[in-house]
Amino acid sequence: MNKVNLEVEQENLRLDRYLSQALPELSRSRIQQLIEQGNVQLNHQICNSKKTIVKLKDKINLEIPPPAPLELKPESIPLNILYEDDQILILNKPAGLVVHPAPGHPDGTLVNAILAHCPNLPGIGGVQRPGIVHRLDKDTTGAIAIAKTELAHQRLQAQLKAKTARREYLGVVYGAPSQSDGTVNLPIGRHPVDRKKMAVVSVEKGGREAITHWQIKERLGNFTLIHFQLETGRTHQIRVHSTHIGHPIVGDPIYGSGRSLKVNLTGQALHAWRLKLIHPISQEWMEFCAPLPEQFTKLLTVLQKRVAFT
Template sequence: MPKKYELQVENEYGRLDKFISEQIPDLSRTRVKELVKEKEILVNHKVEKVSYKIQAGDKIEINVPAVKPLDVVPENIPLDIVYEDEVVIVVNKPQGMVVHPAPGHPDHTLVNALLYHTQDLAQSPEGFRPGIVHRIDKDTSGLLMIAKNAKARESLEDQLAHKTNKRIYWAIVHGDFGEENGVIDAPIGRNPYDRKKMAVVENGKKAVTHFKVLKQFKGYSLIECQLETGRTHQIRVHLDYIGHAVAGDPLYGPRKTLKGNGQFLHAKVLGFKHPRTGKWLEFTAEPPKIFQDTLAQLEKASE
């Protein structure tokens, strides 16, 4: 059901989004920003920016449309839950699983599995990705944080935006490195020649990936990547850009590569401040069996 609110301001205050989220607990600052963008929030009968400074005497009208019906069906799919409490879940997503429904992938997603596991997931305006704060690609395995309510979603999204969380990946890549570590700072946007791909482009969004070489084999290397930003396909695009495509990557890698179930990329470490307590939480998940077996084979071939 849609909801309407009216707030009469008695004293000067700070930002519009902060004020509303504190007055109406059901609305996170992220949701307020979305409503402002959709012109569903008026200040003195006018649309204002989320940064508008509240003044004494302001009248705020808020219209919250009904959330689009969630047509995602809960499915009894096993989940590898690393951590769960009343506001957040950390899950180790298997390789081959899509995070949320999309054209071509209407079901059998992580969201379908989460909805079967719990009804406590933060709503999303689109309806098809409740609880989802960030994503990893279908054939990338590893750790994801899931929000169970609006406040948790806002906190986790703010940590992503301000780069205060921790995300470390392991990747098996093509080639040998002449350096032990490095930083790839190259903007990423849609590939102008292939809309299915991303690329390093001049007018793209800022993207920064830090990498460290953990081990080198014959023709391949095991590296650790730490994300500073979170662009679509960022690690895959950046590593291809410097000539070290992720092994097994069907989109950005060479045809002659390691046999597997897609790219050898795993979200190994995830750290963030707990949305309610502020305590730092950090989790580690070992790569899937095919990743570990491939490392053992590369080790043996390099002896």
């Protein structure tokens, strides 16, 4: 049990707000949870109201229980580590690996693998678990950031929300766009008929803002290698936007054309190529590039040879 003793130095603030300022390593929701659970004393009396206004010289005693174990089993799954320190972990995720346990995928996920790799996680939100800052689809490969601490999780998510962190992808699409670059600014929401899919849906019908910038990297006959940059992070965003403009990602089993290229792809030819972020503690800019997977490289080679012999 970690104990914190404070004397209020700034009055007329709500208890939860004062504590979130005094203890930036804890999220506001975590502090509210501790208050509700009776772990906060104000002037030696348990205070369960987050809205209580604190006064100058008030005494606050806070008990932070050790993180509860997560009901997930660590699994020894190989990880391709691009960078690691005591705050963050940057991985190059392979195709076929689900990021987080969900119905149909209770184990064998990236989270199970991280729990085995980091057995002494301090916990996020009171639970001993890694902080998934952003997700990649099961068959999308590439760079993904994992927070090891609550503070790192807060700050990295804030960067994504503020559009400070940058996520860049490489994808091979069907067809040849007439323009060399462009931006797709169309909201995305659940498909109105197939609830397992996402689609371009108006904001009035539940869609959320989604912005994808794209630029042609290489023309490959009837196919194109495109550099995508995300401004938002909606589920299946690049895949939905690419299909909407008539150029679906090659090998996409949900939004693609279904045409075969005689290249054995695990899923869509989409790779989270580069990740730029500010380190949550040192505040230094960091950039990580994830090498292309073998299947992606093979696909490019096949298409380049086709163009050469045309």
